[in-house]
Amino acid sequence: MNQFNSGPSINTYNKLSHWFDFSNPGILKVYSGKIDIGQHISSTLALIASKITEIKYDQIEIIKLSTDISPNEGITASSLSVANSGSAIKAASITLKINFINYALENLEIKNEDILFENGVIKDKNSNKTISYWDFAKTDDFRKIIIPENFDENSIKKINYENNQKIELKTINDIVTGKYKYVHDINFPKMLHARIVRPPSYHCKLIKINEDFKKRLVENDITLFVKGSFVAILSQDEFLVTKFLEIAKKNIFWEEKQQLSNENVFNSLEKHEKESLLVKSGGEAFYEEIPEKKSFDDPKIKSLSTIFKKSYLMHGPIGPSASCAIYKDNKFTIFSHSQSIFALKYSISKFFDIDPNLVSLKFMPGSGCYGHNGADDVAFEASVIAKEYPDRHILLKWTREDEHSWEPYGSASLNKVFGAINDYGEVIYWSNEAYSDTYLSRPSDLELTNFTSYKFLTNNFAKTKSKPKTSAHMGIHRNLDPIYNFKETRLVKNLVHDLPLRTSALRTLGAFANVTASESFLNDLASIKNIDPFDIRINHLDDERAIDVLNNLKEKMEIFKLKDDSFRGIAFSRYKNSAAYCAVGVELNVTDDLEINLNHAWITVDAGEIAYEDGIKAQVEGGFIQAASWALYEEVIFDSKEIISKDWDSYKIIGFDNIPVFTTSVIDHRGFPYLGVGEVVAGPTGAAISNALCNALGQRIKILPFTKDNITKELLN
Amino acid sequence: MNYLDCSFKINGNLKKISIIEDKTLIHVIRDELGLTGTKLGCGLEQCGSCAILIDGEKKLSCNLLAKDYQNCEITTIEGLENKDGLNNVQEAFREFNAAQCGYCTSGIIISITALFDKNKKPSSQEIQNALNGHLCRCGSHSVVLKAIDSLIEN
Numbered sequence: 001m002n003q004f005n006s007g008p009s010i011n012t013y014n015k016l017s018h019w020f021d022f023s024n025p026g027i028l029k030v031y032s033g034k035i036d037i038g039q040h041i042s043s044t045l046a047l048i049a050s051k052i053t054e055i056k057y058d059q060i061e062i063i064k065l066s067t068d069i070s071p072n073e074g075i076t077a078s079s080l081s082v083a084n085s086g087s088a089i090k091a092a093s094i095t096l097k098i099n100f101i102n103y104a105l106e107n108l109e110i111k112n113e114d115i116l117f118e119n120g121v122i123k124d125k126n127s128n129k130t131i132s133y134w135d136f137a138k139t140d141d142f143r144k145i146i147i148p149e150n151f152d153e154n155s156i157k158k159i160n161y162e163n164n165q166k167i168e169l170k171t172i173n174d175i176v177t178g179k180y181k182y183v184h185d186i187n188f189p190k191m192l193h194a195r196i197v198r199p200p201s202y203h204c205k206l207i208k209i210n211e212d213f214k215k216r217l218v219e220n221d222i223t224l225f226v227k228g229s230f231v232a233i234l235s236q237d238e239f240l241v242t243k244f245l246e247i248a249k250k251n252i253f254w255e256e257k258q259q260l261s262n263e264n265v266f267n268s269l270e271k272h273e274k275e276s277l278l279v280k281s282g283g284e285a286f287y288e289e290i291p292e293k294k295s296f297d298d299p300k301i302k303s304l305s306t307i308f309k310k311s312y313l314m315h316g317p318i319g320p321s322a323s324c325a326i327y328k329d330n331k332f333t334i335f336s337h338s339q340s341i342f343a344l345k346y347s348i349s350k351f352f353d354i355d356p357n358l359v360s361l362k363f364m365p366g367s368g369c370y371g372h373n374g375a376d377d378v379a380f381e382a383s384v385i386a387k388e389y390p391d392r393h394i395l396l397k398w399t400r401e402d403e404h405s406w407e408p409y410g411s412a413s414l415n416k417v418f419g420a421i422n423d424y425g426e427v428i429y430w431s432n433e434a435y436s437d438t439y440l441s442r443p444s445d446l447e448l449t450n451f452t453s454y455k456f457l458t459n460n461f462a463k464t465k466s467k468p469k470t471s472a473h474m475g476i477h478r479n480l481d482p483i484y485n486f487k488e489t490r491l492v493k494n495l496v497h498d499l500p501l502r503t504s505a506l507r508t509l510g511a512f513a514n515v516t517a518s519e520s521f522l523n524d525l526a527s528i529k530n531i532d533p534f535d536i537r538i539n540h541l542d543d544e545r546a547i548d549v550l551n552n553l554k555e556k557m558e559i560f561k562l563k564d565d566s567f568r569g570i571a572f573s574r575y576k577n578s579a580a581y582c583a584v585g586v587e588l589n590v591t592d593d594l595e596i597n598l599n600h601a602w603i604t605v606d607a608g609e610i611a612y613e614d615g616i617k618a619q620v621e622g623g624f625i626q627a628a629s630w631a632l633y634e635e636v637i638f639d640s641k642e643i644i645s646k647d648w649d650s651y652k653i654i655g656f657d658n659i660p661v662f663t664t665s666v667i668d669h670r671g672f673p674y675l676g677v678g679e680v681v682a683g684p685t686g687a688a689i690s691n692a693l694c695n696a697l698g699q700r701i702k703i704l705p706f707t708k709d710n711i712t713k714e715l716l717n
Numbered sequence: 718m719n720y721l722d723c724s725f726k727i728n729g730n731l732k733k734i735s736i737i738e739d740k741t742l743i744h745v746i747r748d749e750l751g752l753t754g755t756k757l758g759c760g761l762e763q764c765g766s767c768a769i770l771i772d773g774e775k776k777l778s779c780n781l782l783a784k785d786y787q788n789c790e791i792t793t794i795e796g797l798e799n800k801d802g803l804n805n806v807q808e809a810f811r812e813f814n815a816a817q818c819g820y821c822t823s824g825i826i827i828s829i830t831a832l833f834d835k836n837k838k839p840s841s842q843e844i845q846n847a848l849n850g851h852l853c854r855c856g857s858h859s860v861v862l863k864a865i866d867s868l869i870e871n
Contacts, residue, residue, distance in 0.1 A: 172814050177795065614814060618814070621860070623856060
């Protein structure tokens with residue numbers, strides 16, 4: 001490593017005051033543009049600052065994101081929180097420390113060897129004179145410092161830090177005592193609780209509200225809010241509003257402008273109008289002619305083709321989305337758990353056609369976030385209602401049914417994979433065509449129609465067409481480009497239009513489907529030539545770090561004896577081919593009733609320098625569990641009229657009864673860039689389970705989820 | 718709307734309030750008494766996040782009629798601390814950082830507290846039974862199970 005790069009946030013925010021606030025003696029407050037969405041980013045960032053500044057972790061506070069005071073570091077997504085904000089805070093901490101030491105040496109007129117440095121205070125051994133970060137922060141010198149975009153090796157070497165890892169999460173004490181406040185728990189005087197009365201499906205126009213029902217609302221001091229086909233009810237009593245929501249559903253009538261679909265979604269993915277782009281090595285997509293798929297007549301070359309299918313998946317946070325908004329003095333203040341706080345500020349100001357400075361967004365925690373869920377929608381909806389009732393806080397909560405039925409899902413997808421392997425075990429040709437709806441329909445000031453309620457507010461039910469994203473590994477083609485040095489590849493991204501369900505970013509975007517398909521298929525190619533799954537991968541890799549991760553996984557798995565009647569599978573991926581490396585091993589057994597029990601999971605991850613080891617382990621084990629749930633159980637069911645998967649009975653997720661034993665290893669690369677770990681494990685998890693299941697059944701199951709029904713259908717085929 | 722004068726024994730305190738007669742217990746706990754550590758996840762008794770203790774037994778509070786529980790000892794997550802601080806389940810969860818977003822955590826702590834109050838050495842099956850019906854979406858299961866295992870070892 002020759003230098004440390006401060007990351008993209010420092011390009012815009014290069015002053016120490018952008019990141020640090022020393023106004024409270026003994027406390028370092030740190031700004032970040034990233035939010036806690038269950039990944040404990042605030043604890044990791046505090047740990048990074050603590051290790052370098054040598055201020056005790058307990059004396060470091062991360063300031064909750066607010067659009068009024070925080071750096072705009074974009075969306076808290078794409079496994080970039082530590083890579084961006086962590087790198088920025090590390091750079092700011094290094095800059096602070098170097099300049100502080102120089103300032104102290106000069107002002108105390110002492111030599112390096114005479115200083116005692118403890119908890120942010122430098123003391124002269126001889127005179128006992130001291131100077132602290134808090135003193136330094138009041139000086140002009142502090143204010144003038146510019147954080148460099150890069151640090152050379154010598155600068156870094158001057159900064160010694162212990163890689164201490166044992167910390168108490170900033171939030172844990174409040175969580176275990178019930179004191180941790182979510183946006184759902186906000187309470188203001190005279191606050192109105194709101195619920196939206198939803199139609200059966202996306203394309204329904206409001207026709208009529210029963211007059212008797214309206215009278216009952218008035219009698220019970222419940223306010224009815226109607227704008228276009230957007231209907232909400234409000235009351236100061238939350239119970240009352242939930243009670244009348246059920247009554248409202250029977251008294252409000254809709255005209256269905258367009259149905260969902262009864263067609264099998266995998267048929268729709270193949271048949272519907274689509275835009276096809278060629279994805280090249282490096283992962284970018286281009287509007288170029290798609291070459292014909294090759295065929296091979298040489299008997300020494302074996303080829304194989306398969307179609308993998310993945311159903312619609314939902315984010316499904318345990319707590320439905322919520323937001324609190326007030327419109328006062330011509331200004332909005334909105335409390336939200338959105339990943340996209342800054343984008344939301346501009347979207348909402350655009351909708352109301354007001355100066356963005358009149359919209360202030362403040363982060364308040366929500367339930368776990370795994371991508372673009374209902375958080376943006378509910379904040380937008382709360383602001384629409386708040387505008388009509390100035391000076392009162394509106395706390396709008398989605399119901400469980402809202403969350404299950406109205407969130408933007410992870411798209412159903414198809415991967416048509418074809419490959420050829422020669423007598424030497426070299427993969428000489430690899431074709432992967434991905435078919436899917438969009439993974440990127442986040443609302444923005446240019447795409448207000450992406451708010452689910454926009455069409456109801458405007459009564460414009462025309463469907464909008466998504467546009468294919470072309471940058472590297474963006475959306476459908478994330479990790480479509482295999483990391484392996486296959487001789488020739490043909491990679492096609494197909495954005496399919498006019499599919500029935502609303503879709504957007506769900507953890508990993510297309511990578512879960514693409515990696516599950518690719519890593520399953522690679523095993524199938526290897527098995528034609530009886531090549532070991534580790535060998536086929538290592539033989540096609542040049543990157544030493546990738547090879548190390550696989551070798552580490554192999555070593556860890558060999559420690560444990562295979563249990564009777566159990567089967568193993570492995571898989572590997574580097575997220576976006578540029579972020580963290582991850583290899584996963586799974587041991588499972590399949591019951592006579594075709595239930596899959598996960599016995600053991602091995603995860604080896606290389607995320608560059610370890611920012612917080614337990615945090616990385618929690619993220620990858622959590623990611624494994626979620627991806628295992630996708631692979632084994634999850635599928636959004638719908639018919640032409642409505643979403644059927646309205647609750648946890650109709651959308652099964654993994655429970656505590658199928659959690660494997662974990663052996664998780666994190667390889668440290670001290671001094672290397674931080675690589676986020678929020679998503680890297682999902683693809684290899686799907687594929688490792690698929691590969692273990694293939695070994696158990698002696699046949700590849702090509703439809704996710706691996707339910708009894710799907711396995712039975714595949715076995716009968 | 719009919720209102721009813723009620724009194725509730727909650728976390729060792731007697732609270733007298735007038736409530737809508739069919740108000741559910743979770744809304745009394747959260748809205749009337751301000752104890753927001755109990756979470757509403759589904760309102761369908763499917764996710765476990767609204768678990769509380771009623772006379773020492775774990776119950777899901779999202780669909781219970783509040784008026785029926787006036788003569789019971791109700792304990793929420795806020796009432797688990799004892800004179801020495803956190804109870805042993807809370808302490809184990811704190812020690813192991815056993816939460817991600819934390820939305821499901823109070824319900825799980827309530828269930829495990831109810832389990833260990835009755836049985837200091839529960840079997841794996843008994844632990845599974847206690848966790849049955851508690852959903853976690855972040856995938857904190859493995860750390861939660863480690864925290865629970867530490868209670869048996871200790």
